[in-house]
Amino acid sequence: MSNFFKNIFKRKQELTIEEIITRKTVISFTVFFIGIASVGSGWFWLQHQPLEKGVPAPLRKVLNSNEKAFSRLPGYYNLAKTFTKDRAAKTVRVNGDAGLKSQLDSAGWRLQVIKNTGDTLFFTLDDIKKLPKTEIIFDFKCIEGWDQISHWGGVSFSDFIAWFHLEKEAGMQYIGLNTPDKEYYVGIDMPSAMHPQTLLCYEMNGKPLPLNQGFPLRLIIPVKYGIKSLKRIGTLYFSNDRPKDYWFERGYDYYSGL
Numbered sequence: 517m518s519n520f521f522k523n524i525f526k527r528k529q530e531l532t533i534e535e536i537i538t539r540k541t542v543i544s545f546t547v548f549f550i551g552i553a554s555v556g557s558g559w560f561w562l563q564h565q566p567l568e569k570g571v572p573a574p575l576r577k578v579l580n581s582n583e584k585a586f587s588r589l590p591g592y593y594n595l596a597k598t599f600t601k602d603r604a605a606k607t608v609r610v611n612g613d614a615g616l617k618s619q620l621d622s623a624g625w626r627l628q629v630i631k632n633t634g635d636t637l638f639f640t641l642d643d644i645k646k647l648p649k650t651e652i653i654f655d656f657k658c659i660e661g662w663d664q665i666s667h668w669g670g671v672s673f674s675d676f677i678a679w680f681h682l683e684k685e686a687g688m689q690y691i692g693l694n695t696p697d698k699e700y701y702v703g704i705d706m707p708s709a710m711h712p713q714t715l716l717c718y719e720m721n722g723k724p725l726p727l728n729q730g731f732p733l734r735l736i737i738p739v740k741y742g743i744k745s746l747k748r749i750g751t752l753y754f755s756n757d758r759p760k761d762y763w764f765e766r767g768y769d770y771y772s773g774l
């Protein structure tokens with residue numbers, strides 16, 4: 517080792533093979549331990565940063581800039597792949613019951629749409645069923661890791677906007693959706709809401725939605741993970757600020773695009 521210090525500044529030609537090997541070994545280990553120490557202290561530092569939406573603030577910054585970059589990529593709003601009816605699951609998975617635990621007043625249910633002006637519009641399920649029906653069979657993906665081809669029917673959100681002359685509202689940046697009891701809520705960027713495959717959905721496999729799958733009306737948004745497909749819509753509103761979002765508050769990506 518003492519030779520090592522003597523030799524450290526010598527030129528290669530002045531050293532024996534053994535001395536060169538020792539020098540290389542010592543340098544390698546030093547670099548290795550500095551590496552370990554900086555990863556370790558970086559990790560320690562990260563763990564002691566304030567949390568922002570369930571994630572250490574510096575990581576949240578990275579996530580935010582990633583989602584901004586990805587939301588601008590061409591192809592982000594391409595059509596989701598669709599399938600033939602025979603591929604759709606007969607037994608459809610049920611996942612998530614936030615906002616579904618309170619008793620549903622089926623007869624009294626209305627879709628409440630809050631306009632820019634502050635006026636609220638009320639729609640019965642029959643009002644919505646009068647619009648042209650759109651069906652989609654696609655691979656529904658949950659962030660928990662499962663996916664399932666399933667078959668849904670309803671009104672395309674963009675048809676709904678056009679039919680009821682809500683174009684001004686659709687000029688805003690986001691929509692927000694809540695269950696009637698406000699226990700579950702999502703925010704959707706307007707381009708994704710207006711995507712041709714996004715449905716205000718009232719049917720599954722050609723039949724009315726089961727209660728646990730969002731009767732009377734749910735969102736189906738194939739360009740995003742299942743967390744955004746809110747079941748049992750109570751209110752729909754428009755906003756230029758990001759509406760609050762249940763899973764975003766628990767650390768998931770706000771856009772959750774596929």
Ligand SMILES: Nc1nc2c(c(=O)[nH]1)N[C@H]1C(S)=C(S)[C@@H](COP(=O)(O)O)O[C@H]1N2
Binds near residue numbers: 611658695728
């Ligand atoms: N109201 C409400 N909607 C919800 C949820 C929930 O907990 N409550 N869970 C979401 C999640 S995580 C998924 S994967 C899908 C599941 O839809 P499904 O039960 O029809 O399979 O619903 C979404 N919509």
Ligand SMILES: [Mo]
Binds near residue numbers: 611612
């Ligand atoms: Mo999910």
